């Protein structure tokens with residue numbers, strides 16, 4: 001499943017998109033350790049696959065949670081570099 | 093197998109009881125501070141409606157924002173999976189279901205067997221949900237149904253810029269102060285919610301047939317504004333839009349494999 005977690009407000013749209021079919025096949029789940037804010041949480045989804053989701057308590061603050069990782073022009077984000085299967089996208 | 097699906101929403105609790113794929117009972121009740129008690133009561137009303145004994149229910153699945161409250165559940169299912177399964181059951185041709193509830197809206201894409209392939213949840217957007225329409229109707233002192241229908245008789249285009257329900261409310265208050273006709277205010281409110289929900293929905297690539305369910309599906313002002321916003325004509329609205337997720341949960345309770 002392509003799962004979009006996030007929200008929009010007056011300043012823009014803040015969504016992290018996870019292709020959970022890739023997570024189900026991903027052994028290392030390196031995103032979990034790579035994210036300094038602990039945004040990625042391992043879960044078993046409703047279809048019995050081991051995937052990750054965004055911590056529900058933090059979804060509403062994505063813009064601020066990711067702020068330290070996102071000064072302009074800084075190359076790949078820790079989560080994106082760690083995710084070798086290429087399951088992650090940020091909308092902003 | 094007899095199963096029950098319980099959807100513990102932010103406003104109402106909905107229960108569907110199935111015997112196989114046939115709905116034999118259902119009930120809805122407004123939630124309270126004591127959610128566990130309200131769930132018990134709603135479940136018991138549905139059991140009564142089904143004319144069965146409670147012990148006849150073999151599997152229970154819960155979904156919705158309060159899905160973890162009910163300790164007797166055999167399965168706890170996310171809103172996205174339950175909503176997707178439920179709307180697919182209502183019409184197998186549906187590929188995109190849009191659930192617009194009291195506090196949250198969701199876009200759910202399903203494949204040809206009803207499995208969710210794509211989803212987006214709009215968090216934190218009180219101004220894009222059912223409770224916002226209700227509070228705006230209250231501000232005007234009109235009941236919900238009349239307020240929703242008023243929008244249909246207006247051609248006005250009044251943009252509402254506020255991104256947050258609190259500010260949107262103050263925009264409405266100033267429209268009232270300027271003696272803006274009620275029908276135009278109603279249209280502005282519905283247009284603004286529709287545009288918010290549409291932009292969330294566009295995160296998933298829309299694929300027909302498109303369905304709306306959840307509380308706002310009953311609101312013709314919203315449905316009309318939403319159709320215009322997405323430029324689509326054909327939108328499927330199930331007979332009982334509020335029970336779709338409970339139905340999905342009840343079906344999934346039967347379909348889950350043991351172990």
Ligand code: SF4
Pocket residue numbers: 018022023024026028029030031032040051052082083084085086087088
């Ligand atoms: S590293 Fe990528 S593929 Fe692996 S679990 Fe994390 S997001 Fe999914």
Ligand code: SF4
Pocket residue numbers: 034035036037038039065066067069070077078079080
């Ligand atoms: S940008 Fe940083 S904080 Fe945000 S998800 Fe990626 S690693 Fe975590």
